[in-house]
Amino acid sequence: MVSLLEVRNISKHFGGVRAVDDLSFSVEPGEIRALIGPNGSGKTTCINLITRVYQLTGGEIYFAGTRLDQLARHQIVQRGLARTFQNLRLFETLSVFDHVLMGSYLHCQVDFLRTVLRAGPAKAEIRATTDTAQELLDLVGLGDKGHLLARSLPYGKRRLMEIARALATRPKLLFLDEPAAGMSEEEIDRLIDLVRAIRDRGISILLVEHRMRLVMNVAEQIVVLNYGKKIAEGTAQEIQNNPEVITAYLGKLHEKVTRDA
Amino acid sequence: MNTHRIRNGIVVALFAFLALVPTYVEAPYVIFVLNVTCINIILVLALNFILGYAGQVFLGTIAFFAVASYTHALLFAKLGWGFWPSLPMSIVVTSVLSLLIGIPTLRVRGAYLALMSMGFIIVVGDVIKNWMSFTGGVWGVPNIPRPDIGTFTLTSNLHMFYLCLALALALAWLSLLIEDSRYGRAFKAVRDDQLAVEMVGVSSTYVKVLAFVLCGVYTGVAGSLFASFNVYISPEIYSFNYNSIFLCMLVVGGLSSVPGSVLGAILLTAAIEVLRPLKEKYLTPLALLIIIILLFEPAGLVIFIERAVAALRKFIPGKRLKEARRG
Numbered sequence: 001m002v003s004l005l006e007v008r009n010i011s012k013h014f015g016g017v018r019a020v021d022d023l024s025f026s027v028e029p030g031e032i033r034a035l036i037g038p039n040g041s042g043k044t045t046c047i048n049l050i051t052r053v054y055q056l057t058g059g060e061i062y063f064a065g066t067r068l069d070q071l072a073r074h075q076i077v078q079r080g081l082a083r084t085f086q087n088l089r090l091f092e093t094l095s096v097f098d099h100v101l102m103g104s105y106l107h108c109q110v111d112f113l114r115t116v117l118r119a120g121p122a123k124a125e126i127r128a129t130t131d132t133a134q135e136l137l138d139l140v141g142l143g144d145k146g147h148l149l150a151r152s153l154p155y156g157k158r159r160l161m162e163i164a165r166a167l168a169t170r171p172k173l174l175f176l177d178e179p180a181a182g183m184s185e186e187e188i189d190r191l192i193d194l195v196r197a198i199r200d201r202g203i204s205i206l207l208v209e210h211r212m213r214l215v216m217n218v219a220e221q222i223v224v225l226n227y228g229k230k231i232a233e234g235t236a237q238e239i240q241n242n243p244e245v246i247t248a249y250l251g252k253l254h255e256k257v258t259r260d261a
Numbered sequence: 262m263n264t265h266r267i268r269n270g271i272v273v274a275l276f277a278f279l280a281l282v283p284t285y286v287e288a289p290y291v292i293f294v295l296n297v298t299c300i301n302i303i304l305v306l307a308l309n310f311i312l313g314y315a316g317q318v319f320l321g322t323i324a325f326f327a328v329a330s331y332t333h334a335l336l337f338a339k340l341g342w343g344f345w346p347s348l349p350m351s352i353v354v355t356s357v358l359s360l361l362i363g364i365p366t367l368r369v370r371g372a373y374l375a376l377m378s379m380g381f382i383i384v385v386g387d388v389i390k391n392w393m394s395f396t397g398g399v400w401g402v403p404n405i406p407r408p409d410i411g412t413f414t415l416t417s418n419l420h421m422f423y424l425c426l427a428l429a430l431a432l433a434w435l436s437l438l439i440e441d442s443r444y445g446r447a448f449k450a451v452r453d454d455q456l457a458v459e460m461v462g463v464s465s466t467y468v469k470v471l472a473f474v475l476c477g478v479y480t481g482v483a484g485s486l487f488a489s490f491n492v493y494i495s496p497e498i499y500s501f502n503y504n505s506i507f508l509c510m511l512v513v514g515g516l517s518s519v520p521g522s523v524l525g526a527i528l529l530t531a532a533i534e535v536l537r538p539l540k541e542k543y544l545t546p547l548a549l550l551i552i553i554i555l556l557f558e559p560a561g562l563v564i565f566i567e568r569a570v571a572a573l574r575k576f577i578p579g580k581r582l583k584e585a586r587r588g
Contacts, residue, residue: 051460053456072459072464073456073459073460074458074459074460074462074463074464074465075462077460077461077462078462082460082461082462083460085457085460089454089456089457089460090453090454090457091449091450091453091454091457092453092454093449093452093453094446094449094450094453098446101443101446102443102446102447102450102458102461103461105443105446105447105461105462105463106461106462106463108443112444112471115442115443115444116435116438116439116442116444117438118438118442129443165461166460166461168461169461169462
C-alpha cells in the first residue's frame with residue numbers, strides 16, 4: 001500500500017539550530033496519526049515544512065505518490081492537503097460563514113462574469129457552496145454562528161471554525177496544529193468526537209497536540225519528537241511505556257537534581 | 262441582508278442626487294463639475310479594488326488613467342475610430358497594461374509596492390512627454406471629438422453628464438456585485454491574511470492581479486470618458502496632485518466601500534472647487550481632513566450615513582414588525 005504522506009529525511013536548520021533533523025515518517029490513508037513532543041521539539045516546524053510555509057534545508061516529501069516539496073503553497077492544498085494553524089490565521093473582516101465559503105473557493109468553476117452576475121450555472125454553484133458551508137459549520141457545532149464576525153468568537157470556537165474552513169477545501173489529509181489549545185474539558189470531549197467524525201468521512205488526520213487526553217483517545221499511531229529528531233513511534237500504549245519518551249518529557253532523575261543544584 | 266440593503270440604498274440615493282442637480286442648477290460651471298464628479302467616481306471605484314478590497318498599497322492609478330486617455334485620444338482624434346470602438350480598446354489596453362505591471366509588482370508589499378507605483382507614474386509621464394511623434398509631447402492631443410449615440414453627438418456638457426452618470430452608476434453596481442461574489446470575499450481575505458488564503462488553496466498573487474486588472478478596466482472607462490469630455494489632453498493633467506486626490510476621496514469616503522467611494526468622490530470634487538482660491542495650496546486642507554478621519558473614523562464618512570439610516574429604520578414600525586416575524 002502506498003502511504004498517503006511520506007516524509008523522507010527532512011531537515012530544517014535555522015542558522016545553527018536544527019529545528020527538524022533528518023526526520024522520516026508517513027501517514028496511511030484513513031488513519032489518525034499524532035505528532036507529539038516537548039515544547040520546541042519541532043512539531044509545528046514539521047507541519048510548516050510540509051505545507052511550504054518554510055523551505056526545506058534537506059529531504060523529500062511525497063503526497064499520494066507525487067513530490068510535494070517543489071510546489072507552491074496553494075498547489076499543495078489543491079492536491080488535497082489542508083491545515084489549521086497553532087496561532088490561528090483569521091480573516092479579520094470576514095464572517096464565520098465567509099471563512100468557510102473561502103475554503104471552497106478553489107472548487108468554484110464558473111467564470112468571472114457569470115459568477116458576478118449570478119447567471120446560468122453560477123446560481124447552482126453558489127447554492128452548492130452555501131449548503132456545504134452550512135453543513136460543515138453544523139458538523140463542527142457552529143451552525144448558528146455563521147453570521148458573526150470570526151474575531152467575535154471565543155478562542156476555542158475560532159479553532160473549530162478553522163477546521164471547517166480547512167474541510168471546505170475537501171482534503172484527503174488534514175493537519176490539525178494544536179486544535180485543543182485554549183479549550184475546556186467539555187470542549188475537548190466534543191473535539192474527540194469531531195476528529196473521529198472527520199476521519200469517518202475518509203479524511204486522514206495528522207494531529208499535533210499537547211493535550212494528552214486528546215492524543216491518547218484518538219491517535220492510532222503516535223510519532224514522538226525531541227530536539228527535531230524522532231525518538232519513538234508506535235501505539236498509545238507503546239509510547240506511554242517507552243523509557244526514552246518518559247525521559248524526554250520528565251527528564252532523568254539525576255539531570256533534575258544537577259539542574260536544581 | 263439588512264446592511265446590504267442600506268449599502269445599496271445609499272449608492273442609489275447618491276446617484277439620484279447627482280442626477281437631480283441639473284434640474285435645479287443650470288449654471289454651465291456646475292454641469293462641468295458634475296461631469297468631473299462622475300469621472301472621479303469611476304476612478305475612485307477603480308482604486309477601491311486594489312487599495313480598498315485587496316488592501317495593496319498601489320498608488321499608480323493615475324498612470325493607468327493617462328494611458329487610457331491617450332489610447333482613446335489617439336484612436337479617436339488621429340485615426341478616427343469613433344467613441345464606441347475606442348472605449349473598449351482603451352479598456353483592453355489599460356487592463357493588459359495592468360496585468361503586465363501587476364504580475365511582477367504584486368509580489369512585493371507595503372512600502373515597496375507604494376514606491377514601485379510612484380516609479381510607474383514617473384515612467385509613464387516621461388514616456389508621454391518625450392514620445393513627441395506619437396503622443397504630441399507636452400503639447401498634448403487636441404480636438405478629441407465628443408461621443409455620439411446613433412446620429413446624435415453629445416456636444417453639450419449636460420448630455421455628456423448623463424452618459425458619464427450612466428456609466429458611473431453601472432460600474433458602481435458592478436462593484437457591488439463583485440463585492441458580494443466569491444471574488445470580493447477573496448480580495449478581502451488577501452487583505453486580511455495572505456498566508457491563510459494560500460492555505461485554502463488559492464494563489465494570493467492571482468487574487469491581487471485580478472483586483473489590479475479590474476482597476477485597469479475601470480480606469481480605462483474613466484480615461485476614455487475624460488478624453489472625450491475634456492476635448493484636449495496633455496501630460497500635466499495626470500499629475501501626482503490629481504493622483505493624491507483619488508486617494509483622499511477613497512479614504513475620506515470609506516475604504517472598501519462602494520457608497521464610500523461615491524460619497525468621497527462627490528464631496529471632495531465639490532470641496533476642491535470651493536478651495537480653488539487657495540491655488541496650489543488646496544491640498545493642505547485635504548491632507549488635514551485625511552489625518553482627522555484616519556484618527557477618529559478610519560471607516561470613512563460613509564459610516565455616519567449608514568448609522569443614521571440604520572437608526573432611522575428603527576422608527577418605521579412596519580419594517581420592524583416584518584423583521585421580528587422573520588426572526
